[in-house]
Amino acid sequence: MKQTGIFKGRVEVRYNYGRFGWTRGGGKTWHGGIDIVGLDDATIYMPFYMGKKITGTVVNARIVLNKSNRTWEWGWYVCVKLDKNQTPDTVNYLYFCHCASLLVKQGQKVSSGDALAVMGNSGNAADANPPYKHCHLETRATATGTGVDPTKYAGVQNTVGVYGSADQSTEPAGNVTGAGVGATIIDVSKHQGDIDWAKVPYMAMVRIGYRGYGSGALCKDEKFDANLAGAKGNGKLLGFYFFSQAVTEAEARAEAEFCAKLAPGGYPLFFDGEWGHTTKTGAHDGRADSLSKAQRTACAKAFCERSAELGFTPGVYTFTSFATTNIDYAGLCATWPGWLADTRTNYDKVLPRYIHQYAKSAKGGVEGIATETDLNKIIKELPKMDKPTTPTKQIISLDPVTLPNAAAMEFYLLAKKYGLDNDRYYHAKYAD
Template sequence: MEQTGIFKGRVEVRYNYGRFGWTRGGGKTWHGGIDIVGLDDTTIYMPFYMGKKITGTVVNARIVLNKSNRTWEWGWYVCVKLDKNQTPDTVNYLYFCHCASLLVKQGQKVSSGDALAVMGNSGNAADANPPYKHCHLETRATATGTGVDPTKYAGVPNTVGVYGNAAESGGTSAAPGAAAGATIIDVSKHQGDIDWAKVPYMAMVRIGYRGYGSGALCKDEKFDANLAGAKGNGKLLGFYFFSQAVTEAEARAEAEFCAKLAPSGYPLFFDSEWGHTTKTGTHDGRADSLSKAQRTACAKAFCERAAELGFTPGVYTFTSFTTTNIDYAGLCATWPGWLADVRANYDKALPRYIHQYAKSAKGGVAGIATETDLNKIIKELPKMDKPAAQTKQTISLDPVTLPNAAAMEFYLLAKKYGLDNDKYYHAKYAD
């Protein structure tokens, strides 16, 4: 994934008041930098100067909250003093502000592409309306001077918009997106050993499956290798699990099984299809005799539990299966759909975020020796913030303490409406 200014992948200048210059208060208030949102990666990197590598020294890496200090509004921030005679402009200092955390220390030498901090909204940014995570990039001639045009370092114009492209090259943060029109693949043990450095597409990785006969929950034999390879090479888009749940409780257990193995913050699809087809064409998998209503209820239970665990849930199946075996369209009213149909004239009325349209030839995808499913992103997948790693929590509304299920329901509702933990209620996680 290419670096776009201070982030890798796509970036956004979201609001007019986030631009550099007299952009606030109806043109009466000065904004000395440019506010940039990393859409595919939250790590802030040392930028290039119009493609040229530059170097410098970290002269400040700290949090400032004292309002008598002129930098108080920046919260966590990094200041880099550039080495001399690298650029033709007057800039000598780069400020990276409103960070959630810092990845460098004072006195450290840095160069273009080095990780500096993590995007946040500390300091004044926490009071923005609406609040949003971003990096305030400011460039100055002197450490205490007025900001000067930062666009040659920002890598974007001083205009509201989305810039950069991560559609085909992946991302390194949780839940990196793939833009509409991008080709993606899905992989499991059936693809064997994959050379992820050569793979040109982002991928859905199978976490595991429930045995169609035994009912045992099993990790995909290549999951660990595929997770490490896809994530390490910026190709991880999300996950899927082959379900053979016959009850809602089993479906919830499948989602919990996934959460123990895979990082949250990514899409997680409930894979619903025939469990086993005999030589005579009959289906005898443990879930194959479920009614449409039963299988739909299992999918719903899986998706609801996956969402509680911090994933963006969805449903995968194929067109003919939707007719009598699962209410795919109904489920897609709430969650993203992923539909397989290799016909040229497939049913376009069925909703979908992802369309599985073909298989490659053996070795048709670089880095993979086998056949591989090919998919097209029809609509960019929604993202969900990654929650804390624990899954149980209690919430105290003095003098009442809610049990786990009610606590989770309250937490999700509070999060939806922006009610802050420890301000309006107290939540703690328990093992």
């Protein structure tokens, strides 16, 4: 399994109070590290620094039982002093705490990937409510100093969620979480503002655009160009979605065609079906909000069918209460992948889904993004895209001597409509 921070496979930051910083007692109590649960493997490993191998020496490997000792709360713990000049930050000491047992001894040299201990709940973690096994990872500049941000070593963000994947790769995860089963992904639009994609640790679904819930105009998301370039350029583009307000099947097909003019094919493209606008009184007055369940389902079906014709892998996004009363989500998911939002602890697990939207990060909780951001979990592997395996560029020349000028131009415009005039694999041009 791939190593994600200090564990192999999937890891979890389970509770808000397990995050680093002023996260306890309503923001009044400091928590100097981050509490991480290994979901697939209980062994704690020496981490990488953002994918880079690091080394150090075990300076403590012991249990503290004396309550007057400031480290009593840690129970069994390992402290590693890093070798000098390996990382650009101030961190020199790594603490792995609340262990069930230790796998190293004082004075031992260790490097990234070496087993250090076994996850537990020793020390005052045994009194936690609810009690749960985890590792408190703390990073410090000095042995007795205050904890500093541990996320570059933890392989996770300082946000509640599940990270990593339970695949069979032995390569370190680095600071980017992939899109395998169990991975966390995000979705972004203009509401996330300017994004520093080089820092974002997740794959992303990017909003292409929306239909105005009042005017009905087809609009490109104001940050789409920047998000497409940033996500794709940094290897974090997973797919797209479009906020629909179609009231007819023809409008839904037009929405899919609008997307095809702006986004490259070969990616997932989700029909976003939900309320268009909610007034202060709680009423819904979006242009598509009065559609019957059958009408909205027909629009979603038309969007997905047209998206597939245009080279995308279509899917349907909505939220639980909407899925059961306003659209035949389960029926649509018999053909296409579903993406369902439900932030409740005891959410409906019967409805099918490939992606589950389970929470929203704190403001600035996702590195590279200053706002709140939706957090999603891959539940089932998304269908493979039918892409050419060898990127062979073809030039389609349309000679007006062979074809009448009008017919040649029509053919060219059709190729341009489907992105073949400037696609990764195909290129069409009009030769006059």
